[in-house]
Amino acid sequence: MTLSNKEPVVAVVVAAGSGSRLGADLPKALVPLEGVALVRRAVDALLAAGVGQVVVTIPPDHESGFAAALNGTGARLVPGGADRQDSVRLGLLGLDAPDDAVALVHDAARALVPTDVVRRVADAVLGGAEVVIPVVPVVDSIRRVDPDGSAIVDRSLLRAVQTPQAARLGALRSAHERVLADGVEVTDDAAVCEHVGMRVSLVDGHRDAMKVTEPVDLILAKALLAERSPADARRHRD
Ligand SMILES: Nc1ccn([C@@H]2O[C@H](COP(=O)(O)OP(=O)(O)OP(=O)(O)O)[C@@H](O)[C@H]2O)c(=O)n1
Numbered sequence: 001m002t003l004s005n006k007e008p009v010v011a012v013v014v015a016a017g018s019g020s021r022l023g024a025d026l027p028k029a030l031v032p033l034e035g036v037a038l039v040r041r042a043v044d045a046l047l048a049a050g051v052g053q054v055v056v057t058i059p060p061d062h063e064s065g066f067a068a069a070l071n072g073t074g075a076r077l078v079p080g081g082a083d084r085q086d087s088v089r090l091g092l093l094g095l096d097a098p099d100d101a102v103a104l105v106h107d108a109a110r111a112l113v114p115t116d117v118v119r120r121v122a123d124a125v126l127g128g129a130e131v132v133i134p135v136v137p138v139v140d141s142i143r144r145v146d147p148d149g150s151a152i153v154d155r156s157l158l159r160a161v162q163t164p165q166a167a168r169l170g171a172l173r174s175a176h177e178r179v180l181a182d183g184v185e186v187t188d189d190a191a192v193c194e195h196v197g198m199r200v201s202l203v204d205g206h207r208d209a210m211k212v213t214e215p216v217d218l219i220l221a222k223a224l225l226a227e228r229s230p231a232d233a234r235r236h237r238d
Pocket residue numbers: 014015016017018019020021022028029057080081082083084087088106107108109110211212213
């Protein structure tokens with residue numbers, strides 16, 4: 001464990017999405033993976049890495065389900081927004097920590113994030129980086145398309161972006177308020193911070209921090225879990 005005890009490290013777990021691409025009959029964050037809700041696995045990973053406070057954004061009308069899933073974690077539940085960006089902004093407002101606390105923003109859908117990734121991201125901010133994101137190489141060949149055709153893109157220059165993403169809490173809150181005021185819509189917190197001129201640093205992510213998005217991702221997540229901990233997978237098997 002390398003997270004400093006002197007500087008608070010806090011987190012928002014965004015879990016207010018419906019999971020329309022997954023198509024389950026309950027919010028994606030509550031979908032069980034070997035008997036344990038995705039959001040619970042995500043929160044447990046952050047706590048295991050040494051995060052001291054967690055706020056979870058939740059969708060309307062599901063408070064009791066989230067309270068049950070997160071029972072005993074100490075996570076605070078706050079209503080999420082209409083999109084991920086707004087949920088992050090609202091979650092950051094729910095944190096009770098000084099402006100210089102290291103704030104992580106993590107997708108509940110990346111339930112299997114390894115603790116090493118969480119620590120790498122937090123440690124990089126503690127070490128002086130402004131904004132830190134975990135990334136992995138792109139494995140497919142990539143083409144840019146436009147109405148006139150398509151062109152190959154050099155994939156060695158590309159990285160896929162994961163979470164948690166981190167910055168100092170005060171700076172992250174200000175950046176989110178600014179993109180809201182400017183009417184800017186982006187897909188992650190790094191882009192929010194770049195909008196206000198902050199510099200983004202990259203650290204290594206991990207395959208296991210994949211985002212559960214479509215039904216096949218649940219099958220993959222189960223396989224990753226079994227590889228990581230066969231005993232845990234057996235214990236929760238339906
Ligand atoms: N209004 C929203 C939308 C998304 N999220 C969260 O942001 C993360 C990443 O979003 P994604 O995986 O796209 O989740 P959904 O928006 O639920 O998925 P879909 O687009 O398939 O509906 C998820 O943990 C999701 O719960 C959120 O907190 N609030």
